[in-house]
Amino acid sequence: MLPIIFIIPIVQLLILSYAVTFxxxxxxxxxxxxxxxxxxxxxxxxxxxxxxxxxxxxxxxxxxxxxxxxxxxxxxxxxxxxxxxxxxxxxxxxxxxxxxxxxxxxxxxxxxxxxxxxxxxxxxxxxxxxSPQAGMPVKLTWSYWFNPQLDYKTYMVPGILVLLVTIIGMFLSGMNVVREKELGTIEQINVTPIRKHQFIAGKLIPFWIIALFELAIGLLVARLVFSIPILGNIFLIFVVASVYLFVVMGIGLFISTLTNTQQQSMFISWFVLVIFILMSGLFTPAESMPQWAQNLNIINPIAYFISIIRMIMLKGSGIHDIMIPLIILAGYGSAVLSLSVWRYRKTI
Amino acid sequence: MSDISVYGEGLVKNYGKTEALRGISFLVNKGEIFGFIGPDGAGKTTLFRILTTLLLPDAGHATVEGFHVVKDFRHLRTILGYMPGRFSLYQDLTVEENLKFFAGIFKADISENYYLIKDIYDQIAPFAKRRAGKLSGGMKQKLALSCALIHKPEVLILDEPTTGVDAVSRREFWEMLIRLKNQGITILVATPYMDEAILCDRVALMQHGNIMASGTPDQIIASYPHRLFSIKSDQTLELLSLIRQMTGIHSAEMFGGNIHVSASNALTGIKEIEDFLRSHDFRHFELEEISPGIEDCFIDFMKMNQAS
Structure with a gap:
């Protein structure tokens, strides 16, 4: 499992970034x-x-x-x-x-x-x-800021990094809890004095570390293979990612507390994930969606993170520029996590 | 009261329309091995899950060592040792890691309590570096028992610990239980095997969410109300349908290769049965009067329950 966790994201980054083009x-x-x-x-x-x-x-x-x-x-x-x-x-x-x-x-x-x-x-x-002397009445010149060549890779790669981190956060942690239900190990754990928040923390921290590690690999590949500019502070990207991960892991864990099998959990996670991805502005600009759909993005963590990571990487935005979405993510994360700790039952 | 370890009164649990427990009451004394004997679906696992604080009863209440299973669940979890019916340790951790993990959760010191599990753990110690998932059934069970004991529980609750385990390992396992009992640990064990009832200090016979009878195995056997005969023949099936037509017969059941026949009154004896069989041209059989076992009692209680 460990090699898979590391190889698949890199392959995904390489394939998607080269293949998905506008x-x-x-x-x-x-x-x-x-x-x-x-x-x-x-x-x-x-x-x-x-x-x-x-x-x-x-x-x-x-x-x-x-x-x-x-x-x-x-x-x-x-x-x-x-x-x-x-x-x-x-x-x-x-x-x-x-x-x-x-x-x-x-x-x-x-x-x-x-x-x-x-x-x-x-x-x-x-x-x-x-009529050589006529010429055009208005002469247009334009320039594209933050992505002068309109290179789609510059646009896509940060988004795909977000996807990687999201999938790890949402799936691995949530799936892990449901797996314990399926194997029955949770029955043994539940009879021990371990506290709910301790158990949930134990499920979060390893995948939190793995996801951040993968983000590091992804950024490295983005820089070395795709020469994506990283104008902003890399450390800031990790701060945002750390906060963001608590949101998606919280969602994954919450789903796992509602379901009993990996199949059910997988199905709901995919359902949520696909909606979030398609509405996030990764593949199509969120601005072209109808207003009600744009409003829905208020609860879409992926939309926040994609816009923040593009701002940091391509525009060099600092902590002040991203403060508001970051605070929203932090609030979102603590809400979802509290919800899943509350919903997790040590009884059956 | 201080001699009572586990106490349950009027425990009811329903899963939707299925009545898993229909008002069970029982008492387990400190330091005894108490067996819940019954077939699959009798409600043993549900009862154990209530006692281990995993499940809330719909009605009734229970205490373990004086602690209420609903209100004092947090304290109870520190003094219970539980072995679920399904192997529930981490298959991808090694034997040693599992033991350390569970000791860690209970904040227990392995070396301090090692004397409790020494007999058991020594047998799997050579495989300490092997993953739990790769152990044989008997070794898994020893590991599970070690992990359930490492925090020196006051009450040990074992849900069908010997199901799917070979005969030799079963006997070894019961020897271990008796040694643990001598250490002063109260042991509750659920089993579908009637022959294990004899090894318990006291038993409760369960069926369809009810306790049909409880007491020491001897008391239960002594309460058996009929004379009992065993007939051996090589035409078992024909014999069974024939003997059921005889008057003065309470029941006739297959027991392995034999047929156990219980008499409905004291007048039916060896001679009467022999005469009946011979009068129906049945000649090749061996007939003897026997004393009942727990299984005979169980079937008798079951029939009484169905009749009422």
Missing amino acids: EIKSIRLSITDNDNTVASRRLAGHFRSSPFYNIVGESADQRDGAEMLHNGSAHQMIVLLPGFEKALAKGQPAHVQIVTDAINGSAAALMNAYTLQIIGDYNREILAEV
Whole structure:
């Protein structure tokens, strides 16, 4: 068991961090050029030269493109209608049709955004040729703070570290108590003079240490393998993690006091964990959730910890910036732990 | 009162609609081995869980060494030694670690109380570094007993300690219990084995959450109201259905390869049974009058209970 506890998180960190990405690297595109002029071929050339696109089909018949979308060999098709060049020359709007496979909604939105950007570039080129002195009325420049390259790893890795710590805290400690119930060892323990809080402390401390140890390994991997910046104080991360662990362990222990088998405990823990993870803002921004769901995050410890750890690692936030969520976590932790000590019964 | 170690009165416990204990009362004197004898489901484990403060009774009350099992549970846990029916030590700790762990919880000094467990622990000491889960059944049981004794309990409560243990280990185990009794420890033991009843100072026969009878094994046997005969034959089943048709017979039960027949009145004797069998062309059998054992008594009480 001991090697497993240590190997699995590292593997998880390596796999998830490399695999889970919001970038779309090769959009399979089908082009239907019904105009077949210099202007239309130039637009197609823009897609061809983009590293994000992989042209999988070119045909004069848009049914071919539609067929490829249907059988999944293309993600997206663009259709240039006859008269494209003529319309441009006359200064009239020229029409381009974009059809996107939206089975995966977020991917479809991203692909659409890329495509619109390429067509936008093309538009600007045309404008510059037609009236060189016109230019754009508003010139945009932007910069992304705290993650200048918008590197998804910088964004994901701290979140995955949170997940590791959470799973260890919530599962191992809670499961351990239920296991004693299943094996019957708890019956022997309950007849001894050991006090409830002593027993619970005995269940918490080892996993608390293991989880912090794993966080250390995770941070090391994040720094060495992914070169994730750690701008803030590492010690502060551990302080937050220590407090946070009491919350998740408390939840795990509380579940274990309500259940009698590892199966029941596993089921409830997963149920709670999946909801917390999906709502935490790890994979999707919490800001885009409906208001009531954002309000629910008040009781979501993972949401607190993810936002705190990103603030410390990427923004270099200090203790003052994270004071409020940290106090909330501390209060949360003592509430849940007291609840599970109270709920734990030495009788059956 | 000072001679009483364990006292229970009107103990009731229900699990939903199942009545596990239906108002049990009993007395255990200090320094005796008291056996609760009964089949699975008789309520022995429920009773022991109440006495060990693990379970709250629905009605009635009980005291152990003068301490109430509900109100004084904290003190009771320091003076009880409990061995649950299922092996309940940590399988992934070694023999030695388990002993140290339980001594630690009770804040007991192993060397100070070692004399209590010496006879028992010496037998498993060669395997001190072995994990408890890897021990054989008999050794697990010795370890469990050692751990239950290491804090020098005043009362030892053993729930089916010999279930699933071979005959030799069972005998050894009872020898250990008798030695512990001589140290002044009161021992409550639950067992489904009728032959172990004889080894107890006093017993209570349990069935369906009731105590049907209690007393010394001799008293219980002496209270058996019938003449009893044992018949041996190689056609046991035919014999059994035949003999049950005889008048003047109270009951006929299989006992291993034999049939125990109890007479419903003093008039039925060897000769009457022999005549009956022969008149039904049954010739090959050995018939003798015997004195009853605890099991005969148990079955008799059981039938009386069912009848009423």
